[in-house]
Amino acid sequence: MVVGGFLGSGKTTSILGLAKLLLARGRKVGIVTNDQGSSLVDTAFLAREGLPVLEVTGGCFCCNFNELTAKIEELAESQMPDLVLAEPVGSCTDLIATIFRPMDAEYAAAYNLYPLSVLADPRRVRKFMLKSESSVFPDEINYLFEKQLQEADIIVLNKIDALDPDDVDRLTAFLKERFKNARVLAISAKEGLGLEDWLSAAEGGMPGFKSLKDIDYDRYAAAEALxxxxxxxxxxxxxxxxxxxxxxxxxxxxxxxxxxxxxxxxxxxxxxxxxxxxxxxxxxxxxxxxxxxxxxxxxxxxxxxxxxxxxxxxxxxxxxxxxxxxxxxxxxxxxxxxxxxxxxxxxxxxxxxxxxxxx
Ligand SMILES: Nc1nc2c(ncn2[C@@H]2O[C@H](COP(=O)(O)OP(=O)(O)OP(=O)(O)O)[C@@H](O)[C@H]2O)c(=O)[nH]1
Ligand SMILES: [Mg+2]
Incomplete structure (x- = not known):
């Protein structure tokens, strides 16, 4: 189960929440984290929670595909998990074309892929909606954010504990309207709200394999380089x-x-x-x-x-x-x-x- 989403959207917090939920149901989990560098807060944090976690460092999953699959295999052998949760770098997109489709082609016999979940921080969604003047993030970052959401099978609006119910409705309606092929859910990873529904949606769904055919790698690279x-x-x-x-x-x-x-x-x-x-x-x-x-x-x-x-x-x-x-x-x-x-x-x-x- 790949849990994507922009930097700081709550991927690690929600992976911990999902892992705890699965463990409470008697299921076994493994986790793979990912970063452009080494010395990762997320790996140390998840390992401290007692979870089996391996990391792919020095570049994103798509640029280190073989390392990702090697880590999944290592977890499969050492832990025999029912589910592996994977957190890609938060500035990464085009995951369907570079992770899902190659995994489906090469490893379909070994693993089932859950649909791609992409977390969204309400503040980031609002900035995207309004192209708010308070945001000093350049347009390129909005491009990256939009591409991440376009390929999502499940868009998960996170941090709803910090919103009033009207805002949850407004932001959810916007996401549904804008990204019509995605299922949109609202959760609070911090408070454990909505995690069960999210897991059911993931377990009951299939990846839509919505490759980003029109992604402009120059713009994507420019966004990452900012x-x-x-x-x-x-x-x-x-x-x-x-x-x-x-x-x-x-x-x-x-x-x-x-x-x-x-x-x-x-x-x-x-x-x-x-x-x-x-x-x-x-x-x-x-x-x-x-x-x-x-x-x-x-x-x-x-x-x-x-x-x-x-x-x-x-x-x-x-x-x-x-x-x-x-x-x-x-x-x-x-x-x-x-x-x-x-x-x-x-x-x-x-x-x-x-x-x-x-x-
Ligand atoms: N209020 C609130 N804060 C949250 C929630 N989920 C995560 N956070 C906070 O958001 C911040 C970022 O959370 P992380 O889980 O580290 O986010 P991430 O997406 O893994 O971040 P990167 O790995 O850097 O991309 C932390 O301060 C979390 O405590 C939530 O549901 N509600
Ligand atoms: Mg993280």
Whole structure:
């Protein structure tokens, strides 16, 4: 079951929700995550939940098709799962032509494919609807977002806990009207609302194999190239017990302010912190949004390791400077030493799928 959707739409949160639902029904699951770089918050987070998770790093599923199928086979052998949930990179599209059709051609005897689900963040849908002036995301990103939804069999409007019912109706009606061949569902991955209906729709459906015949790879590549990627790790040490939550909030808030000042739209800023006995995870998915914790540290602690993953419409060298500055500022304000800091900052290369089947 491939769970796609733009960066920050809630893929990892909903995969965790679906996995828990399946485990409660006595089913076995495996997960494959994916990223353009390495050091992934999502993999660490899902593994910490006790789920069998493998990752495809250094490029998207379509450009690493054989690695994806190798990881699925590895999971099949070691875990014998009933279902493998796969999270493609959030800036990736054309999954039907590059993943579904090749899988169907080569592996039909071994696996069944569930329909392609694509998650949508209400804020992103609204920006797409209104081409809102408050969005500093360029048109190319809207193009990518639209292509992701065009090939979806099931469009899943997520984060409805943050909407009033009228908005849910309005956004759902818009998505149904605009993407007529897709089934549209509304969920809250965070609160576990609507997950059962989504799973039933996926289990009861078949992929429509709606290849994007008219996708313009130059525009797609241009959209991906607008996004800068930063993956990094560091060790934080306090003299005594430190407030990890406060550090994460200060660090992410510093970055948000900086990107807002420069009008660099944020796709997703995420931090995962792990200590000896506890862990925390927090994100920012909107330039005007708040730091949202999926989990906070319960107690103070003297040291943690952190993973930082940022996806922002900015040049990699600007990202690098912004991260160093935010880390320095937040460390000095919170009285913590950041050591062993390593990061990679880059732009994804032009998408170059191993296979592309369009009829
Ligand atoms: N309010 C609300 N927040 C949510 C919901 N689902 C996810 N989020 C939050 O949205 C942010 C992004 O969630 P993720 O699950 O990491 O999103 P993702 O699509 O996997 O992100 P990438 O892997 O970076 O593309 C996190 O702060 C989540 O807690 C939801 O149903 N409601
Ligand atoms: Mg994710």
């Amino acid at each position: 996004l800068g990627w930063m993956n990094g790790t560091a060790k934080l040490e306090w003299d005594g017990p430190g407030d990890v939550n406060s550090f994460i909030r200060a660090f992410l808030e510093e970055l948000r302010e900086d990107f807002k000042f420069r009008s660099n739209e944020i796709a997703h800023l995420k931090v995962y912190a792990i200590g000896e006995e506890d862990w925390a995870k927090a994100s920012v998915t909107d330039i005007n949004g708040q730091v949202e914790f999926s989990r906070e540290f319960g107690n103070r602690t003297p040291r943690v390791n952190i993973i930082i993953n940022l996806r922002v419409a900015a040049e990699p060298d600007l990202l690098e400077k912004a991260v160093k500055k935010a880390l320095e500022k937040a460390s000095s304000r919170e009285g913590v030493k950041a050591e062993n800091f390593r990061m990679e900052c880059f732009k994804p290369g032009r998408p170059n799928p191993v296979y592309r089947y369009v009829d």
